[in-house]
Amino acid sequence: DTAVSQTPKYLVTQMGNDKSIKCEQNLGHDTMYWYKQDSKKFLKIMFSYNNKELIINETVPNRFSPKSPDKAHLNLHINSLELGDSAVYFCASSPQDRGYEQYFGPGTRLTVT
Amino acid sequence: AQSVTQLGSHVSVSEGALVLLRCNYSSSVPPYLFWYVQYPNQGLQLLLKYTSAATLVKGINGFEAEFKKSETSFHLTKPSAHMSDAAEYFCAVSGRRYNTDKLIFGTGTRLQVFP
Numbered sequence: 547d548t549a550v551s552q553t554p555k556y557l558v559t560q561m562g563n564d565k566s567i568k569c570e571q572n573l574g575h576d577t578m579y580w581y582k583q584d585s586k587k588f589l590k591i592m593f594s595y596n597n598k599e600l601i602i603n604e605t606v607p608n609r610f611s612p613k614s615p616d617k618a619h620l621n622l623h624i625n626s627l628e629l630g631d632s633a634v635y636f637c638a639s640s641p642q643d644r645g646y647e648q649y650f651g652p653g654t655r656l657t658v659t
Numbered sequence: 660a661q662s663v664t665q666l667g668s669h670v671s672v673s674e675g676a677l678v679l680l681r682c683n684y685s686s687s688v689p690p691y692l693f694w695y696v697q698y699p700n701q702g703l704q705l706l707l708k709y710t711s712a713a714t715l716v717k718g719i720n721g722f723e724a725e726f727k728k729s730e731t732s733f734h735l736t737k738p739s740a741h742m743s744d745a746a747e748y749f750c751a752v753s754g755r756r757y758n759t760d761k762l763i764f765g766t767g768t769r770l771q772v773f774p
Contacts, residue, residue, distance in 0.1 A: 550702075579761070581762075586766075587697075587747060587766070587767045588764070588766055588767070589703075589749065589762075589764040589767075590764070591761045591762065591763075594761060602761055604761075636702060636703065638703075647693060647705045647708050648705075648762060649705075650695075650702040650703040650704070651702055652701060652702045653700075653701070653702050
């Protein structure tokens with residue numbers, strides 16, 4: 547009964563490959579997010595979706611493409627992976643109303659070799 | 660523009676001592692403020708949040724924070740540290756008049772607790 551789940555938890559791949567990370571929330575929330583945490587633990591938002599509509603795109607390279615098939619799912623596809631993409635990627639969700647906290651998934655640790 | 664500054668990337672305390680983690684924010688609109696904790700190899704868990712209802716906010720695990728507008732601060736405290744409090748702590752801000760609730764995080768403070 548995990549609230550926000552992500553798969554896979556670990557992802558090791560080579561430069562140039564294409565990979566996807568999946569996120570699902572069972573909280574009934576309207577808004578979902580992707581955050582990137584770098585090696586220095588710095589967290590930065592990448593995207594947010596509200597009811598399947600893209601709301602935020604924070605100057606993320608075009609190689610990153612989020613897709614939301616329904617409001618409970620937000621997937622992240624990454625093309626032509628680069629060494630600098632190595633990081634922990636967190637999915638989060640929140641109700642649409644303002645001021646509610648975001649619930650985070652356990653993270654996906656992506657290592658590009 | 661909004662930002663958060665966490666003073667001290669590392670804080671060390673003895674078990675039973677006071678924990679004080681500092682957070683200062685900058686926001687052109689009334690802010691929502693949050694403290695999250697991240698245990699090793701885990702996701703972020705909300706400790707507490709400020710949304711203007713009360714300036715002293717109590718959270719989980721005995722933590723609390725006080726919103727001080729005059730000092731633009733939202734410091735996190737706990738009277739008595741426990742070994743299990745060792746983790747990374749993040750302060751975050753979001754804007755109340757913007758159309759979205761994106762969180763802007765500080766750089767984090769690693770709390771170490773010594774026996």
